[in-house]
Amino acid sequence: MTGTGPPRPRRWLADLAWLPGQGVRRDVLIEADGDRFTSVTPDVSSTPPTPPASPATSVPEPLHGLTLPGFANAHSHAFHRALRSTTQAGRGTFWTWRERMYDVAARLDPDSYGRLARATFAEMALAGMSCVGEFHYLHHQPGGRPYDDPNAMGRALVQAAAEAGLRMTLLDTCYLAGGLAEDGPLPLAGPQLRFGDGDAARWAARVTDLGCDAHGMLAPHAQVGAAIHSVRAVPRGQMHPVVAWTRQFGAPLHAHMSEQRAENEACRAVYGMSPTRLLYAEDVLGPRTTVVHATHVDDGDTELLGGCQTFACLCPTTERDLGDGLAPAQALAAAGCPLTLGSDSHAVVDMLEEARGVEYAERLARRARGHFTAETLLCAATTAGHTSLGWPDAGEIAAGCWADLVTVSLDSVRTAGAADGLALEAAVFAATAADVKNVVISGRDVVRDGVHLLVPDVPAELSRSIRAVAG
Numbered sequence: 001m002t003g004t005g006p007p008r009p010r011r012w013l014a015d016l017a018w019l020p021g022q023g024v025r026r027d028v029l030i031e032a033d034g035d036r037f038t039s040v041t042p043d044v045s046s047t048p049p050t051p052p053a054s055p056a057t058s059v060p061e062p063l064h065g066l067t068l069p070g071f072a073n074a075h076s077h078a079f080h081r082a083l084r085s086t087t088q089a090g091r092g093t094f095w096t097w098r099e100r101m102y103d104v105a106a107r108l109d110p111d112s113y114g115r116l117a118r119a120t121f122a123e124m125a126l127a128g129m130s131c132v133g134e135f136h137y138l139h140h141q142p143g144g145r146p147y148d149d150p151n152a153m154g155r156a157l158v159q160a161a162a163e164a165g166l167r168m169t170l171l172d173t174c175y176l177a178g179g180l181a182e183d184g185p186l187p188l189a190g191p192q193l194r195f196g197d198g199d200a201a202r203w204a205a206r207v208t209d210l211g212c213d214a215h216g217m218l219a220p221h222a223q224v225g226a227a228i229h230s231v232r233a234v235p236r237g238q239m240h241p242v243v244a245w246t247r248q249f250g251a252p253l254h255a256h257m258s259e260q261r262a263e264n265e266a267c268r269a270v271y272g273m274s275p276t277r278l279l280y281a282e283d284v285l286g287p288r289t290t291v292v293h294a295t296h297v298d299d300g301d302t303e304l305l306g307g308c309q310t311f312a313c314l315c316p317t318t319e320r321d322l323g324d325g326l327a328p329a330q331a332l333a334a335a336g337c338p339l340t341l342g343s344d345s346h347a348v349v350d351m352l353e354e355a356r357g358v359e360y361a362e363r364l365a366r367r368a369r370g371h372f373t374a375e376t377l378l379c380a381a382t383t384a385g386h387t388s389l390g391w392p393d394a395g396e397i398a399a400g401c402w403a404d405l406v407t408v409s410l411d412s413v414r415t416a417g418a419a420d421g422l423a424l425e426a427a428v429f430a431a432t433a434a435d436v437k438n439v440v441i442s443g444r445d446v447v448r449d450g451v452h453l454l455v456p457d458v459p460a461e462l463s464r465s466i467r468a469v470a471g
Contacts, residue, residue, distance in 0.1 A: 009033045010443060012405065013044065013060035014067040016423050018378065020396045024423050028067070029060060032403035035442040039399050063407045063438060066423045068378065069395045070130025070404025070441060071351040072385025074313045075254070075292050075342025077135055078117040078157065079104055082466045084347060087321075094260055094322045101345075102191040105138055107469045110147065113138070114156035116469060119461035121164035122452050123349045127433035128406035130441040132166050133342070133389045135227055135254060135292075137173035137195045139206070144193035150206050158222045165446035165454050167402075169389040170218065171254050172210070173227035174203045174242050180232045180266040200234070200241035207245065216249040216390065221442070223390055225252040228284060230259075231267050231275045239282040252288050252390045254313070255279065258301070259293040259324055276301035285310045290340065290388045295319060295327045302328060306335025311388040314380075316357025318344035326361045330371050340385040350433040351381050352408075359429075374428040403443040409435045 010032045017028035017040075025042035032038055082104045087097050108116070117134075124132055134157050140146050149155065154170055161168040175195035177185035188196045197203040207224065216223045226246045228234045234242070246253045257275050258264055267275045276297055279285050285304070290311035297305070305312065312332045319327065322345070333339055341354040355377040362371040382395035394402040408427045410418060412435050418426035427435075439447035452458050 008443070010403070011060040012063050012067075014063040014407070015065060016410075016420060017042070017063075017067040017397055018069070018375075018424060020383075020398050023375070024066070024420070026420065028397075030067075030397060030405070032443050035403055037397065037399050037401050037403050040397055063405070065407050065409045065411070065437060066427055067397070068128070068406045068408065068427070069382045069397050070402070070406055070439070071128045071381045072340070072389060072391070072395060073124055073129045073132045073343055073351065074290065074311075074340040074385040074388050075135055075315055075344050076120075076124075076132050077345060078120045078160070079108055079113060079138065079469075080345040081120040081123070081349075081462070082116060082470050083345065086470065088347075094324065097322055103471060104469055105194065106142060106191040107471060108138060108153075110152040110156040112465065112469050113153055114160050115461070116465040117157050117160035118163050118455065119458060119465050120346065120349075121161050121166050122455035122458045123462065124343070125165050125439055125441070125446050126436065126450070126452055126458060127349050127351060128408070128436040128439055129351060130167060130402075130404040130406070130439070131169070131386055131389060131391055131394060132161065133169045133171055133225070133254065134161075135171045135173055137175045137227075137229055139197065140194045142191070142194060144188070144196060151210050154210060158218055162219070162221055163454060165441050165444065165452075167221045167391065167394075167442065169223050169225045169252060169391070170210075171225045171227040171252070172207045173229050174200055174238070175229040175233045176200070176203075176238055177233050177235055180263070180270055182266070182269045184270055185235045195229075195233075200238040204241050204245045212249065214249070216251045223251070224249070225254065225390055227253065228255040228279075230256040230263065231271075231278055232263055236271060236278060236282060239279075239284055243283055246288065250288075252290065252388060253284065254290045254292060255284065257291040257294055258296045259319075261296050264296055274298070274301055276304055280304055280308065292342065292344075293319065293324065293327060294332060295325045297328065297332075299331075302331050302335045302337075305332065306337050309336055309338070311340050311384065312337040313340040313342050313388065314354070314358055315342045315344035316354050316361055317348040317350070320357070321345065321347040326365045328365075329358050330362050338384040338388070339380040340388045341381050352428060352431050352433065355381050356429050374424040377428050378424065403440060405438070405440040406436055407438040409437050
């Protein structure tokens with residue numbers, strides 16, 4: 001991973017830090033060696049000092065505010081960042097939004113995609129995200145012809161994450177059909193031709209050619225996972241090779257599911273069952289699987305998802321922006337689905353906004369308050385999100401975990417006045433990405449005092465890369 005130098009022994013002293021099983025603690029000494037935490041000691045002002053590991057680490061670096069683990073963005077389409085504001089003009093539907101998305105997809109090549117992704121991932125780092133799950137289906141040239149390197153687009157994303165300082169899981173996506181009509185899957189057409197590999201066996205061969213090791217690692221900062229785009233885009237008979245590939249490498253498997261009622265209706269018309277039941281029948285669901293959105297699921301679907309311990313990734317800002325509906329978050333969690341969060345189309349890149357969006361959606365649906373605590377929502381943004389992306393040893397400030405830290409200001413106009421005992425509530429229900437001041441990822445400083453250290457001018461890079469592809 002590109003950074004400000006090789007990871008080195010580090011010590012930080014956090015005014016307040018959220019620790020696993022302990023809540024928010026004061027005066028927390030956090031130590032790391034390289035990319036991992038080595039020790040975490042709360043209340044150091046009341047404990048005898050211990051000798052520093054070396055003179056180079058004798059003075060802990062202060063972290064003022066509330067320090068949290070790095071956030072995991074469990075669902076991203078980097079190129080959708082070019083749609084922000086343009087798709088908010090006028091009215092339209094999910095389907096008209098999709099046509100605008102296809103317009104952008106048609107213009108990208110590995111160079112322009114890499115620049116746009118680097119700027120988008122840098123925006124995520126500024127918002128406290130240390131890891132991203134990139135749901136990647138833009139594989140080939142216009143018309144569907146492979147690049148000389150059939151994985152050129154995926155490699156551009158992996159490099160972009162490195163240059164922005166993030167870890168990533170490249171969720172290489174199988175996308176074979178252009179939709180689902182009453183008489184069966186439709187052929188790919190237009191910009192969709194770029195997405196397809198012909199069949200799932202050729203998809204698996206291309207993904208294997210990315211060159212991951214036996215554990216799915218592509219680089220120290222990146223691993224590969226798989227995705228079934230949706231029941232609309234992958235015919236039933238093509239799902240098993242994707243599942244088999246994930247089992248070979250122990251890789252995570254993600255899928256869009258039940259985002260729109262029209263998807264459910266088409267699935268029932270063709271297959272005689274809901275998308276949830278179809279994925280279950282094809283052995284897609286399980287504890288390494290994440291279904292994204294799960295907006296329109298019935299009680300039976302929810303019970304099935306929970307029984308399989310399948311993750312449910314909610315993307316509240318995108319779901320609100322597209323008018324998808326309100327996912328039954330409380331019911332999914334109660335059934336046994338760990339909840340995760342994603343910024344999806346990047347209408348907003350702000351994990352704190354996604355977290356409170358889950359609670360606020362439940363309040364609107366039930367006309368009552370208090371369904372998820374701030375701590376529960378932060379678990380979705382940290383530990384659960386990382387685990388769903390194949391990084392189970394990230395998302396906690398604890399010895400042995402990845403050394404990721406996010407410090408949120410508690411003295412901004414949004415958070416000022418909160419008592420220490422309400423710091424989590426101030427962060428989740430009042431703070432925004434603008435309140436993220438310092439970000440450490442894998443032991444390296446990536447954001448300091450609100451400035452990205454690897455991408456000097458993130459707004460300028462966003463503007464240039466978006467203008468180049470927006471048309």
